Amino acid sequence: MKKFTINSINRISFLLLLFVAGALFSCEEEDPTAPAEAKAAPVIEAVRSMDPTKADSTFKQSTLGSIIVIKGRNLEDTRFITFNGYNASFNTAYASENYVIVRIPELTPTVATATNVSNKLVVSNSKGEAVYDFTVLPPAPIIEAMSNEAAKAGDVLTLYGKYFYFVKDVTFPGGVKATNVTASADGTTLTVTVPAGVTPAQGSVIVTSESGKSAANARTQLYSTLGLISNFDNKSFFGWGIPGENIVTSAPGINGLDGKFGTVQMAVPGNGGWANARVMHFADYGAGSQILPTTPAANYNANDPIANFEVRMEVAAANTNLNGIQVQVMIPAADGKEYDAKVDLKNFVRSTDGKWYTVAVPLANLANGSTKYSKYSDALASKQIRVAAFNTNAADVPVTLGFDNIRIINTTK
Template sequence: MKDILLKNLNRSIVRFFGAFLFFLILAGCSNDDDATGGEITVNAVFLQDVNSTVPDRQVEFVRLGQLLRIEGSGFTGLKRVFINGYQTGFNPVYVSDTSMLIRVSGDTPTVEAADEVRNTIRFVKDNSEKIIEFEIRSSAPQITRISHTMPKPGEEITVYGSGLIEVTRVVFPGDVEVTSGITFDEVDGKFFTVTMPEGVATSGGSIYIESANGAAYSPAYFNFKEGVILNFDGMGGIGEFGNTIRTSQLESQVIGEGNTSQGTYVPHRPEGKGTFPAGSNRLSEVFTTGSESWRTQFTPFFPTTTPLEELAFQFDIYVPKAWNTGVLQILLINNFNGGEWSGGTYNYVPWIVDEERELFMTEGWTTVTIPFTDFYNFEAEDTEFTFADLLAFREAATYKNFGMFFNNTDVLLSNVTRSPSDVEFAATPTDVDIYTDNWRIVSLEVPTVTDFPE
């Protein structure tokens, strides 16, 4: 009897451990399934764009830099994703079994991708993979700078940016269209040239372009003559006091190649001044009368609530001889002694490039754009300034003259880059000729271009 009981007990133990082992194997298989999520399927691809009226839009193509939400199943256990053959990183936190988020890297090849991987997305897990066909386009073109934003009709301008390949159409403010005579950088798409047509609206605005990579707008600062503070030809007036440049010292001879002067302009080393010595500030100075009201003149175009980061000071400049010492100091009010790197000023030093001293000169007149948030008292990134702050600053001043000094003292690199440095550029005597014209306030706002109807 005892032997029978012992045999039955042994059989029960064997059955128990057998059943336990079976369940372990079964659980292991289940865990494997959970870890890999089964075969990948892709049902739809959505573009995530918080700036669009349709922030989650099903699409059939994507551009470099854009964020995708991919919907389907089996994404659990995803290890790698290749877009046009380029391994693209993703955050596992944003992966579930039925969807994932992934941003198309700006380094992803497009037209240069190998034929067998071009316009594909490949999903890879340990034991399986899925490839879908999906169009991958280059980044949308972007305009970052225009060589001259107030040219005369018939003059050529250069538009700089990225993705400016095969530009076929340029529309100027006033709906003036140009479709011929456009040349472009065929290798890198960093610029194109076009001739300023007749009839462009003096109220200005953005340039619109169409290219092989899509459409783009420039900032809304082209030909904005209504923003002129002073053009030395009747729009605004110069103040004649102290050692300031007088009306009789302004010049009007046509100078410059390609883009030439427009009537009267100011020389920042007037005739008879001779060589500017090193170690001195306020070697020349020119100001407005100080009686102008920016609030009256400009708030019809720029409401006081306009973010200051959307506004800039622009002027045209011509430098026919090499400039590599001295600073053009721009002053919001006449309350400075020269040489300041703080307060309501900005120092224009184009001869410091990549932290090195280089010779600066121009063949013709070109446009300089300085955002008002680059002026030292408005550069704090933790403060959201508006046009009202700029107006209040000027209106509180005893001397409201807007103007420029030419200073020729040593320049600390740290003042230019706003970061620590022991480098100092010693000033040297100079007879540089610097001419400016068309001082103006402009908008930096860029109209939105979308690939899709809103």
Template sequence: MNKVTFHQIYRSWPLFVLAMIFTCIQSACKKDVTTGGPEITSVRNYAASPADTLVSTIITGQRVVLIGHNLKDAVQISFNGVPASINSVLFSDTSATVLVPEVIPFPSVPAESLNTIRYVTRQGATTFTFSIAAPPPSITAVSNENAKEGDSVYISGLNLFFISELSFAGTAITHFSEATDGTSVGFVLPALTQSGPVVVNTKSGIATTPYNVNDDKTGVLCNFDDINTFSWGTNTDNSSVAFPGNRGYYAVLKNDVLPAGDGNWWNGGRSINTNDVQWIPTDSLGVSIDDYALKFEINVPAAWSGTSIYVVKGYAFDYLARYEPWQGTNGAVTPFTTKGWHTVTIPLSLFRTNDGKGTAAADLTTLLGATATGAVNIQTKNFSGSPSASGLQAAVDNIRVVKIK
């Protein structure tokens, strides 16, 4: 019996080997299909049908859908060499929805990385050649809208590179320095002759501020000089020693280290209170609350943290806006100073209930009332349960409300 069994096995051995080889081939083929390297075949616009069309060019900050194969388990997706944020919920084997990075430093991108999408999974990687363009520039802030000749000024925004022309209040800026990532451009301010917007002209478009700079009249509620609605509170001064670069008179907010929860804003040096003023024209009450902002220039020569500056209208504390530049994310605190004067912009949508941490007003009428008039009150408080980390000394000037959109 043993001989017969061995003989039968021996004779069937070639068939057994062939069967095993065939099984291995099938297994290998199946693995190649399901776990092979990624492949991108096209790019679609991220939108509901029928707007989810194929695109031939994408721009920074755009959300797109990459179409292809083996796109699951992505570990990195980069555009022009800049990694994008990955959300695994938006991936399948044949598509990946991803946000193109908002900041791509086009001038410093190596030639071999330009117009490329690099896709990496645990199983492999691929590089897809595709047109990636910089959108038109945008301006988000001006470091000092009322700077003086010789002051350093910085324009913040996006895609501020390949600049062909730059002007400030109608005056051409011929010497400037661009950040390589396009988020800022700096220059020394020349002599100015008028008010006007900031205009940045680049290869991809033009950005213009909706408000004027070098302008101490438009929307100004109090500049402590020719528009002086100051009523009571802290002292005013025009000295250029303590606060160099001033434009006439200014108010000085000042307090020592404050005990926990100290909100005695009526104490000496702790508030700026104007007479009733017209915040915005009544015929503008119907526009979006996001369209307007309260602005002022501030000068903080010594490190400041812990004390909060806040703004209310007409001594009504139902809506309040805080200014706490020392307050970082996750509770981190970084002492704040300015190098000279700095423009503060507080959109009216940031006036909120619950000590400035609650909900915004539904509209401008709710916030400002039917006549949009009332005092401007800029005051200080320690909102925390511990003594403030420092005192405060800050000059404030050119309080205004202007359209920012």
């Protein structure tokens, strides 16, 4: 029998220590979070919702931010998931042989942000990848403004906003569906023909797309006479300014919306120069009553912030260069000091062919120097309002403009 000496035992112990140390070093070099070697490439069979009530339904599209369940095979060792080439983070704890849960990243490219998207969902592991046809939808539509809130049945109305993609229908107040719906390629405008049977006071215009429905707001409501100060017909507190013959049913290149309207037809003085013929002043001098709206009280509370309100009107332009031309709203204070606000007409009136557009002037901008109104009561104290064409150019500019439906709207209602 072979005998082991102390020295030989020490040498064996040393070799064992080296082996153990080497093994430990190798373990430390490995990434403990790395997925195990996959047994086979992944396979995607379907995509379904995390909603238990929809667990049996599958789909091939979903919106940004949605959490989805990918169903298939060999998914437990998933290393990467991409939507339209954009990498999605996911928790490997939620990956099993047949399922993996993932949230579609908010920054995933869609038709709203990229001219070309692959519409592909890709799941990969160490053995390969699975590619699945899947459309990531942009957010639900957003309506920021309508071209003409006084549009009637048969008129073409343009909606301005974002995410007008994959539009299914447009619903008008009263539940009536629009016809001839056409969205721009960039999803920022949508044209529709106003259907018959619309009841403006009963709600908002709503756009429904594959991504969902647009939200109702103060800019999605058709004109319903709410807050009306003057329509130049059956309600008009016109006092002075434009000549009486400038309250007409038609003007060169402009046809009325519904009955009469006021016009500014002149060379508007440059540098904001004054001319009565560019101004429409509204006041009830005879009775001295309040012409600014006060009812319904929920919409016109005197203590509400002035920032809640804006003056709206429909404006048309014919054969007019609108560069530097503004709409000016003036509501003098009780002490007679002028408070005014202005907006550039070309930001609202998008053509000069006589078509009518809705213009909005925020009352939050009413100012006299650096002093501004704070509450609606500040405006009510005036009991008068002026609407005028204003020319910021140095030279006089000839204009033909129509104004109708002067009103104040509470934008928070």
